[in-house]
Amino acid sequence: MLTIQSLREEKDLVIRALEKRHFDAKDSIEQILQWDAERRATQSKLDDALAKSNELSREIGGLMREGRKEEAEAIKAQTATYKSISSDLKEQMHALEGKIHEALCHIPNAPHDSVAKGRNADDNVEVFRSGDASTLEHHQKPHWDIADQCGLIDFELGAKVTGAGFPFYRGKGAKLQRGLIRFFLEKADDAGYEEFIPPHMINPDSGFGTGQLPDKEGQMYHMADDDLYMIPTAEVPLTNIYRDVVVREAELPIKLCGYTPCFRREAGSYGKDVRGLNRLHQFDKVEIVQFAHPAKSYETLDAMVEHVKGLLEALELPYRILRLCGGDMGFTSALTYDFEVWSAAQERWLEVSSVSNFETYQANRLKCRFKGADGKSHLVHTLNGSALALPRIVAALLENHQDAQGIRIPEALVPYCGFERIDF
RNA sequence: GGAGGUUUGGCAGAGUUGGUCGAUUGCACCGGUCUUGAAAACCGGCGUACCGCAAGGUACCGGGGGUUCGAAUCCCUCAGCCUCCGCCA
Numbered sequence: 001m002l003t004i005q006s007l008r009e010e011k012d013l014v015i016r017a018l019e020k021r022h023f024d025a026k027d028s029i030e031q032i033l034q035w036d037a038e039r040r041a042t043q044s045k046l047d048d049a050l051a052k053s054n055e056l057s058r059e060i061g062g063l064m065r066e067g068r069k070e071e072a073e074a075i076k077a078q079t080a081t082y083k084s085i086s087s088d089l090k091e092q093m094h095a096l097e098g099k100i101h102e103a104l105c106h107i108p109n110a111p112h113d114s115v116a117k118g119r120n121a122d123d124n125v126e127v128f129r130s131g132d133a134s135t136l137e138h139h140q141k142p143h144w145d146i147a148d149q150c151g152l153i154d155f156e157l158g159a160k161v162t163g164a165g166f167p168f169y170r171g172k173g174a175k176l177q178r179g180l181i182r183f184f185l186e187k188a189d190d191a192g193y194e195e196f197i198p199p200h201m202i203n204p205d206s207g208f209g210t211g212q213l214p215d216k217e218g219q220m221y222h223m224a225d226d227d228l229y230m231i232p233t234a235e236v237p238l239t240n241i242y243r244d245v246v247v248r249e250a251e252l253p254i255k256l257c258g259y260t261p262c263f264r265r266e267a268g269s270y271g272k273d274v275r276g277l278n279r280l281h282q283f284d285k286v287e288i289v290q291f292a293h294p295a296k297s298y299e300t301l302d303a304m305v306e307h308v309k310g311l312l313e314a315l316e317l318p319y320r321i322l323r324l325c326g327g328d329m330g331f332t333s334a335l336t337y338d339f340e341v342w343s344a345a346q347e348r349w350l351e352v353s354s355v356s357n358f359e360t361y362q363a364n365r366l367k368c369r370f371k372g373a374d375g376k377s378h379l380v381h382t383l384n385g386s387a388l389a390l391p392r393i394v395a396a397l398l399e400n401h402q403d404a405q406g407i408r409i410p411e412a413l414v415p416y417c418g419f420e421r422i423d424f
Numbered sequence: 425g426g427a428g429g430u431u432u433g434g435c436a437g438a439g440u441u442g443g444u445c446g447a448u449u450g451c452a453c454c455g456g457u458c459u460u461g462a463a464a465a466c467c468g469g470c471g472u473a474c475c476g477c478a479a480g481g482u483a484c485c486g487g488g489g490g491u492u493c494g495a496a497u498c499c500c501u502c503a504g505c506c507u508c509c510g511c512c513a
Contacts, residue, residue, distance in 0.1 A: 044482095053493075053494090060493050077493090377472085
């Protein structure tokens with residue numbers, strides 16, 4: 001969430017930035033600042049009342065030690081008024097803090113200067129394109145037909161055992177999956193990201209830390225008995241490693257990566273969006289996460305974008321990079337680049353990665369700070385990106401690299417898969 | 425799942441017959457003296473957050489709640505860790 005300091009210091013800037021999301025924050029920010037002023041005034045009064053009763057208690061302590069019981073009793077009588085004053089003030093404080101917190105939670109991150117205003121995906125700005133995004137003239141089969149014909153992925157079996165959106169990968173389909181995961185992890189390792197295998201369930205505190213809660217509660221699978229959520233992305237456990245942690249400035253940037261399955265309820269999706277591998281309830285992803293110095297986080301973002309580009313180049317897939325407009329950006333992000341690969345048979349772009357800088361928005365919730373040269377604590381900037389999400393990559397590989405006889409595995413991937421082709 | 429123990433500042437570790445305890449001490453860390461430099465020794469400093477222009481004040485001894493004029497110290501509750509038993513890949 002936004003820091004109260006940023007609202008105090010640069011309210012107008014924040015309001016103007018949020019307009020790019022078509023989010024009118026003016027009233028709620030004014031309200032928050034008013035509550036904040038009340039809160040501070042209340043705290044002063046509360047502190048005074050507590051100071052007074054602490055003082056009386058010390059006096060009583062002194063008198064009791066000296067055995068002057070009656071005098072002590074007399075002072076005791078005075079404490080009652082301060083006690084009721086301070087308990088009233090405490091209540092007011094908590095109420096105000098609660099309201100401020102609640103209101104802050106409902107304001108999305110302020111977009112970076114470079115973010116366009118825009119309403120939806122149509123207003124995203126294409127900043128880079130690579131490869132030939134044309135339609136295949138012959139043998140163009142959508143990936144679900146190929147997956148079925150070659151026995152790579154069994155959607156019906158998944159539907160029987162679990163439900164729609166939980167496919168089985170089998171044979172070369174499973175090996176391709178495993179090969180891609182290894183390929184992505186090795187590349188992340190080469191780039192200096194430390195590998196983690198995190199838990200696949202998280203508690204509510206972690207969900208709050210990265211911003212899934214309370215905003216996206218309905219998108220996660222929830223285990224009611226234990227109050228745990230299935231992770232929607234490795235971002236959540238990886239980023240929460242540094243919840244309530246003060247790091248040394250010299251440690252930054254901290255680079256983590258991890259492979260996990262991801263679980264999403266995808267409530268409200270339908271039609272061609274969910275056909276085949278386009279949208280699943282469980283999918284595999286390698287995620288990269290960085291904790292960066294605020295002065296350097298946009299360099300870091302650029303480096304992460306370059307890393308993802310390198311992966312897509314190696315897989316020889318046509319892709320483009322979009323800078324998301326205000327209206328299409330996630331709630332917690334300040335700047336997001338989406339990567340989309342071309343699906344030759346579907347003739348559409350499929351999102352395979354989203355690389356974002358959250359600036360201090362997550363760090364403020366996480367309370368992840370570093371001690372600066374000035375001796376003071378500062379919030380870090382957090383960033384993350386998919387590198388990469390598997391299903392749509394598999395879809396694009398199957399569709400774009402098909403010929404009359406089958407599928408060609410890109411050279412870079414062959415050592416990880418152990419085969420060069422998948423024959424029809 | 426059952427029984428017992430435990431949870432204190434970056435780490436280690438005092439303090440639990442409630443009363444100048446936000447907390448002894450050691451290590452680590454920072455500054456200084458000494459030294460050509462370093463080590464050692466000695467001296468000083470050293471938790472976090474909030475309120476306040478400041479002086480200063482308030483809160484925090486796993487989380488939450490309670491008793492009390494007053495709680496790290498007592499009670500309840502939840503969680504983590506350790507030991508034993510049970511169950512189990």
